[in-house]
Amino acid sequence: MTIRLARNSGFCFGVKRAINLAGEAAEKYPETVTLGPIIHNPQMVTNLESKGIMAIDSIDLIAGRPVIIRSHGIAKEKMRFLETLDVPLIDATCPYVSSSQLYATQLSQQGYPLIIIGNKDHPEVVALQSYVEENEVYIISSVAEIPRKKFTKLAVLCQTTQNVTTLQEIVYDLIPIAKELRVINTICTATTVRQQSTFQLAQESDVMIVIGGKNSSNTRMLYQICKKLVVTHLIETSDELECSWLSNKQNIGLTAGASTPDWIIVEVYNKITKCLGDKEEPIVNVESIPGYKEESNARQ
Ligand code: F3S
Numbered sequence: 055m056t057i058r059l060a061r062n063s064g065f066c067f068g069v070k071r072a073i074n075l076a077g078e079a080a081e082k083y084p085e086t087v088t089l090g091p092i093i094h095n096p097q098m099v100t101n102l103e104s105k106g107i108m109a110i111d112s113i114d115l116i117a118g119r120p121v122i123i124r125s126h127g128i129a130k131e132k133m134r135f136l137e138t139l140d141v142p143l144i145d146a147t148c149p150y151v152s153s154s155q156l157y158a159t160q161l162s163q164q165g166y167p168l169i170i171i172g173n174k175d176h177p178e179v180v181a182l183q184s185y186v187e188e189n190e191v192y193i194i195s196s197v198a199e200i201p202r203k204k205f206t207k208l209a210v211l212c213q214t215t216q217n218v219t220t221l222q223e224i225v226y227d228l229i230p231i232a233k234e235l236r237v238i239n240t241i242c243t244a245t246t247v248r249q250q251s252t253f254q255l256a257q258e259s260d261v262m263i264v265i266g267g268k269n270s271s272n273t274r275m276l277y278q279i280c281k282k283l284v285v286t287h288l289i290e291t292s293d294e295l296e297c298s299w300l301s302n303k304q305n306i307g308l309t310a311g312a313s314t315p316d317w318i319i320v321e322v323y324n325k326i327t328k329c330l331g332d333k334e335e336p337i338v339n340v341e342s343i344p345g346y347k348e349e350s351n352a353r354q
Pocket of ligand 1: 215243
């Protein structure tokens with residue numbers, strides 16, 4: 055019987071950075087707000103609330119408090135408006151997301167119609183779209199949504215948590231309809247390595263447990279990858295894990311999204327060992343889980 059964690063599971067560089075910036079803000083100010091959840095993990099958002107960092111969903115609710123810009127970024131007009139307010143601004147936008155926004159601005163200034171591959175309702179994509187100037191922009195998530203027309207020139211950007219296979223499929227079908235095609239692969243490295251290591255572990259497992267916010271795009275992507283290969287369950291916390299999922303399974307695989315805190319991964323691991331009748335003391339660090347590999351804090 056094995057229980058293994060996919061390499062590169064849990065917090066990515068951008069999320070660690072956002073949480074650190076929020077922690078510094080909590081020490082400096084008695085109360086701070088984030089426009090929307092700072093990351094897509096409800097348990098972490100609750101944890102931050104206990105430190106005086108409140109998620110609000112409207113600029114009208116700022117009430118003079120310092121504002122943290124979440125890792126997914128916010129729309130350009132909202133950012134410009136916030137800059138006119140007399141409140142401290144802490145920009146925790148992930149540098150990968152800022153980089154996509156810069157590409158959107160530059161490519162639209164160069165006259166490229168744009169295709170953004172992603173979920174049109176996701177805050178990162180909504181924000182990214184706001185950086186496209188007057189140009190045509192299409193937000194699509196599959197080959198079926200490619201516009202049925204010809205382009206003299208066309209540029210492609212992606213939501214940072216997209217799947218590289220989807221990007222490849224869409225680009226393949228765009229080549230015949232665009233005379234000039236510029237593709238910027240804005241999928242972040244943290245996403246790619248999580249998807250690769252999860253794919254590999256899922257191939258070697260009898261069941262996969264994906265841990266992360268159900269509102270987290272990158273977590274849901276890991277779930278999609280696993281469920282094509284093996285029986286897979288998506289949970290936010292250990293309370294949702296059912297021992298019956300593990301019966302007759304020899305190789306249990308765990309993976310976690312880029313916004314899943316270590317403590318939740320540890321709780322799930324301990325619940326699994328309890329389900330399996332292990333009498334050992336529970337572990338306290340994610341480093342104790344076989345397969346864990348620490349990721350560099352440096353931008354990848
Ligand atoms: Fe940034 Fe990629 Fe994480 S975009 S927030 S490093 S998943």
